[in-house]
Amino acid sequence: MGQILSYTRMLLRAYTRDWVALFFGFFFPLIFMGLFGILNFGSFGHVGTGIVDNANNADSQAFRGALAKVETLKITVGTLDDELTALKKGDRDIVLVIPADFKIAPARPGSAVPTLTMYENQGRGQEVAVGSAILTQVIDQMSFAVTQSAPIVTTKVEEVAGRNLKYVDFLTPGIVGMTIMQLGIAGVMFTFVVDRQRGVIRRIMATPISRRNYMAAHVLERLILAVLQVLILLAVAVFAFKVTIVGSLGTVLLMSVLGSVMFLCFGFAVTGFVTTENQAPAIMQLVTLPQMFLSGVFFSRDAVPAFLKPVSDVLPLTFLNDALRQISTAGATLGDLPGDVIGIVVWSVITFVIAFRFFKLET
Amino acid sequence: MSAIVSVRDLRKKYGQIEAVAGISFDVQQGEVFALLGPNGAGKTTTVEILEGLRQADRGSATVAGVDVTKDPTKVKSLIGVQLQSSAFPENFLAKEIVELFAIFYDRKVDAMALLRAVGLEDRAKQKSEKLSGGQRQRLSIAVAMVNEPQVLFLDEPTTGLDPQARRNLWELIRDIRKRGTTVFLTTHYLEEAEVLCDRVAIMDAGKIIALDSPKALITQLLGRGFSKPVLQQQANLEDVFLDLTGHALRED
Numbered sequence: 001m002g003q004i005l006s007y008t009r010m011l012l013r014a015y016t017r018d019w020v021a022l023f024f025g026f027f028f029p030l031i032f033m034g035l036f037g038i039l040n041f042g043s044f045g046h047v048g049t050g051i052v053d054n055a056n057n058a059d060s061q062a063f064r065g066a067l068a069k070v071e072t073l074k075i076t077v078g079t080l081d082d083e084l085t086a087l088k089k090g091d092r093d094i095v096l097v098i099p100a101d102f103k104i105a106p107a108r109p110g111s112a113v114p115t116l117t118m119y120e121n122q123g124r125g126q127e128v129a130v131g132s133a134i135l136t137q138v139i140d141q142m143s144f145a146v147t148q149s150a151p152i153v154t155t156k157v158e159e160v161a162g163r164n165l166k167y168v169d170f171l172t173p174g175i176v177g178m179t180i181m182q183l184g185i186a187g188v189m190f191t192f193v194v195d196r197q198r199g200v201i202r203r204i205m206a207t208p209i210s211r212r213n214y215m216a217a218h219v220l221e222r223l224i225l226a227v228l229q230v231l232i233l234l235a236v237a238v239f240a241f242k243v244t245i246v247g248s249l250g251t252v253l254l255m256s257v258l259g260s261v262m263f264l265c266f267g268f269a270v271t272g273f274v275t276t277e278n279q280a281p282a283i284m285q286l287v288t289l290p291q292m293f294l295s296g297v298f299f300s301r302d303a304v305p306a307f308l309k310p311v312s313d314v315l316p317l318t319f320l321n322d323a324l325r326q327i328s329t330a331g332a333t334l335g336d337l338p339g340d341v342i343g344i345v346v347w348s349v350i351t352f353v354i355a356f357r358f359f360k361l362e363t
Numbered sequence: 364m365s366a367i368v369s370v371r372d373l374r375k376k377y378g379q380i381e382a383v384a385g386i387s388f389d390v391q392q393g394e395v396f397a398l399l400g401p402n403g404a405g406k407t408t409t410v411e412i413l414e415g416l417r418q419a420d421r422g423s424a425t426v427a428g429v430d431v432t433k434d435p436t437k438v439k440s441l442i443g444v445q446l447q448s449s450a451f452p453e454n455f456l457a458k459e460i461v462e463l464f465a466i467f468y469d470r471k472v473d474a475m476a477l478l479r480a481v482g483l484e485d486r487a488k489q490k491s492e493k494l495s496g497g498q499r500q501r502l503s504i505a506v507a508m509v510n511e512p513q514v515l516f517l518d519e520p521t522t523g524l525d526p527q528a529r530r531n532l533w534e535l536i537r538d539i540r541k542r543g544t545t546v547f548l549t550t551h552y553l554e555e556a557e558v559l560c561d562r563v564a565i566m567d568a569g570k571i572i573a574l575d576s577p578k579a580l581i582t583q584l585l586g587r588g589f590s591k592p593v594l595q596q597q598a599n600l601e602d603v604f605l606d607l608t609g610h611a612l613r614e615d
Binding site: 002003006007010013014015017018195198199200202203204205206207208209210 | 414415416436437439440444446448449450451452453454455459462463464466467468469490
């Protein structure tokens with residue numbers, strides 16, 4: 001154990017002199033966050049919300065009143081036909097239908113709950129995401145259960161609690177997830193392919209250190225780096241961009257470590273198939289680019305075209321980003337995220353098995 | 364003197380090619396021993412088996428009293444190595460490289476003392492990848508000495524060095540021998556073997572075809588009636604080069 005820790009300390013010290021790694025590990029994600037944060041790329045004035053109130057009773061008016069207090073929502077009340085026409089014309093982002101049996105009452109086990117129907121404008125994924133998040137939160141606050149269905153357009157609703165959710169609030173967990181992925185995959189691939197090819201690993205294996213200790217130190221180094229990177233990113237997000245992190249920092253870090261383990265396994269698995277330094281950048285792009293664009297780093301996954309959806313749904317980064325976002329913007333705990341945790345564990349196991357089978361320290 | 368490396372009928376095949384085809388020899392404690400031979404003769408394979416980096420197919424080899432085939436990790440802890448075509452990890456300072464390898468042997472060392480011994484004291488704070496070829500070879504010898512090895516294996520230590528750096532390294536190897544460490548080296552510079560080694564083994568096509576002191580081998584050759592077709596010169600081009608450029612070590 002002493003050997004692992006001493007080696008890890010040496011690796012970390014050497015890392016501080018590796019300007020390329022520092023740039024891609026620390027400054028690159030900050031540049032991303034800075035650019036998107038300053039330009040406020042995802043800024044939008046409001047979410048066009050149409051409300052069709054079929055109940056029009058005291059409870060539904062109270063509900064509408066609560067929604068009207070949310071500045072982000074621009075509310076119009078009308079008939080179903082008018083509102084759907086407006087939605088199709090693009091004048092509304094979402095249309096919410098309040099059923100005739102609507103009432104605010106604590107849901108008793110087994111009793112029927114009122115069903116709110118929400119129509120979403122497929123072309124306005126971001127507004128829809130924010131709007132539905134706000135609705136979800138208002139509904140949660142008013143404490144009744146809701147079943148969502150979307151008859152004409154089906155999109156899975158990003159459950160982002162959106163009290164004045166800013167784009168940078170949405171972006172931050174995505175950048176954190178992306179950074180963890182980069183450190184896991186690129187960090188492993190470039191180090192090990194280069195060290196293997198140049199005979200660095202051969203030289204080390206000519207000493208009595210065990211492969212287990214050697215690997216343990218490298219994994220530990222990267223887990224420590226992942227935690228440091230996440231802390232720095234969050235610090236910049238909170239202090240420079242006034243990002244609100246709703247969930248606990250401990251949960252964010254725990255999820256980051258889980259994600260980091262997954263991407264380290266992924267990195268070792270992929271590195272098993274890379275033999276030369278020249279192949280590394282291409283294969284790196286091949287496995288990370290799809291995840292950068294399909295796993296909801298910069299934009300909601302609602303914008304992903306339908307035919308790519310099945311792929312997007314199961315990418316490793318999708319699980320990590322979703323989990324980080326739920327924790328950061330909605331205060332979720334690990335217990336609230338069984339799907340994401342299972343996804344991450346399954347990916348970790350699969351890629352660990354592949355890595356175990358194909359990753360070699362020497363050629 | 365007793366044998367510190369003992370090899371008996373060692374064999375190693377790669378596919379159909381028998382790289383090491385049944386060799387036997389002893390290296391005596393405290394001597395400088397060289398394995399000579401053209402490229403592909405099986406020198407590196409032999410050395411790597413002795414270093415515990417490769418498994419032999421057949422035969423036995425003991426190093427410092429330990430059977431390499433049975434306990435390669437133990438052998439690794441008793442020897443020092445310098446490998447052909449290997450490198451140190453990047454972004455470590457020369458001093459840190461020495462400390463790093465001490466960690467691999469689970470030891471504490473005086474890194475500066477080791478660097479001083481190879482004349483790299485003033486390069487301690489330089490990244491190892493920024494050192495010149497000769498400096499890097501000397502660093503790699505310092506690293507090979509971190510565990511106070513009983514045998515130091517050097518695989519073509521002077522390949523690629525200029526004449527000054529090569530002579531400087533010879534001095535270093537002599538110093539190491541004076542301190543009682545056995546040195547086992549491979550080379551294809553015959554002059555190097557002649558000035559440095561107590562005994563040499565000449566290897567070709569996986570077999571050892573001669574083993575004796577350089578002087579004895581030459582005497583045997585002359586005894587077979589050999590004479591050089593041209594008149595022996597009193598100096599060669601290398602002597603000219605060194606006379607003109609001096610013996611001082613160049614630091615790129």
